[in-house]
Amino acid sequence: DIQMTQSPSSLSASVGDRVTITCQASQDISNYLNWYQQKPGKAPKLLIYDASNLETGVPSRFSGSGSGTDFTFTISSLQPEDIATYYCQQYDNLPPGGGFTFGPGTKVDIK
Amino acid sequence: EVQLVQSGAEVKKPGESLKISCKGSGYSFTSYWIGWVRQMPGKGLEWMGIIYPGDSDTRYSPSFQGQVTISADKSISTAYLQWSSLKASDTAMYYCARLGGYVPNWFDPWGQGTLVTVSS
Numbered sequence: 001d002i003q004m005t006q007s008p009s010s011l012s013a014s015v016g017d018r019v020t021i022t023c024q025a026s027q028d029i030s031n032y033l034n035w036y037q038q039k040p041g042k043a044p045k046l047l048i049y050d051a052s053n054l055e056t057g058v059p060s061r062f063s064g065s066g067s068g069t070d071f072t073f074t075i076s077s078l079q080p081e082d083i084a085t086y087y088c089q090q091y092d093n094l095p096p097g098g099g100f101t102f103g104p105g106t107k108v109d110i111k
Numbered sequence: 112e113v114q115l116v117q118s119g120a121e122v123k124k125p126g127e128s129l130k131i132s133c134k135g136s137g138y139s140f141t142s143y144w145i146g147w148v149r150q151m152p153g154k155g156l157e158w159m160g161i162i163y164p165g166d167s168d169t170r171y172s173p174s175f176q177g178q179v180t181i182s183a184d185k186s187i188s189t190a191y192l193q194w195s196s197l198k199a200s201d202t203a204m205y206y207c208a209r210l211g212g213y214v215p216n217w218f219d220p221w222g223q224g225t226l227v228t229v230s231s
Contacts, residue, residue, distance in 0.1 A: 001173075034217040036156075043206055044148075044156065046219035050212070055219065087156055091216035095170040100146070100158040100216075 002026050002092050006103030012111045019075040021106045023088035026069075032091040033071045035064055038105075039084045047086075048073065075108075083109050113137040115145075115207050115222035122228045123197050130193035131225045133207030140188035141165035144210035146218055147181060147192045151203045161210060162190055197229045 003026040013019050023033065035048040046055050048064035051071055061076045075082055088103040118132040133145065147159040160171040164183040171181070183190045190207055205225050208218035 032214070032216045036218075038156075043221040043224050044208075044218070045221070046211075046217055049217040049219070089156075089218070091214075094161075095172065099170075099172055100218075102148075102156040102158065105155045 001099070002029060002090055002101055004088060004090055004101050004103040006088055006106055008106060009104065010107040010109075012109050013078050014111045015078055015080060017078045019078050019082075019108060021073040021086055021088075023066075023071045023073070023103050024069055025071075025090055027092075028068050029090045029092055031067045033064075033066065034089045034091075035062075035073045036087045036089065037082075037084045038087065044087065078108075078110070080110060113209065113220055115209060115220060117205075117207060117222040117225045120226040120228070122230070124231055125197060125199055125229055127197050127229075128193070128195050129197055129227065130191050131205060131227065133190045133192075133222050135188045135190070135209070138209075141185050144215050145183065145190045146208050146210055147179075147190075148206045148208060148218070148221075149175075149203045150206065150224075156206075159192070159205075164188075164190065197227075199229050199231075201227060202229045203227060 005024040031051040033051045036044040038044040052064045063074045085105045085107045087105045092098045114136050116134050141164050144161045146161040149157045159175040160181045162169045162181045164185045180193045208221040
């Protein structure tokens with residue numbers, strides 16, 4: 001199974017700050033890496049797909065990059081409404097033998 | 112608008128059976144995989160399995176194989192997640208989500224979630 005390491009597990013930043021979250025896969029996953037935002041009490045929401053593509057309707061302050069094993073998610077200017085937990089998710093072929101794995105999450109709050 | 116609407120919260124006792132549902136609308140239900148994701152209280156997201164309603168091809172995460180059953184009724188655009196004998200450790204929020212992508216690899220959109228509470 002492919003393991004996902006996500007860091008940091010939590011962070012506190014000021015409004016307007018640049019926030020960066022990293023996700024590392026235990027083996028090459030090409031660009032099959034997606035990012036989700038989950039606000040308290042809500043379902044997750046897709047923000048970035050295929051490592052760097054912004055989902056329709058998502059603000060442009062969100063971005064993603066990377067390929068292979070190392071990926072980065074960035075909020076260019078943190079806003080109060082961005083308080084949430086962010087998850088990366090990888091795909092490595094349909095099971096059996098493959099599947100989907102979520103990272104452990106990064107909780108973002110305002111300093 | 113593509114939408115997934117899940118059935119309501121459930122409170123069950125250990126050993127009871129349960130089937131929760133996820134109804135799709137606004138798209139061709141038979142043409143996209145649907146996945147189920149568990150979130151235990153205060154914890155992260157865990158992929159459980161997926162189903163292709165067009166032919167009922169079903170794949171499970173090894174962690175959930177044999178623990179749950181995923182099915183679909185394409186005539187009413189609804190996917191299901193069921194348990195034959197619930198345990199207290201099944202207490203969690205369960206989400207369904209559609210798989211997107213030329214290679215189907217991301218989950219979007221998501222249902223609103225179904226909270227399952229198992230307690231004696």
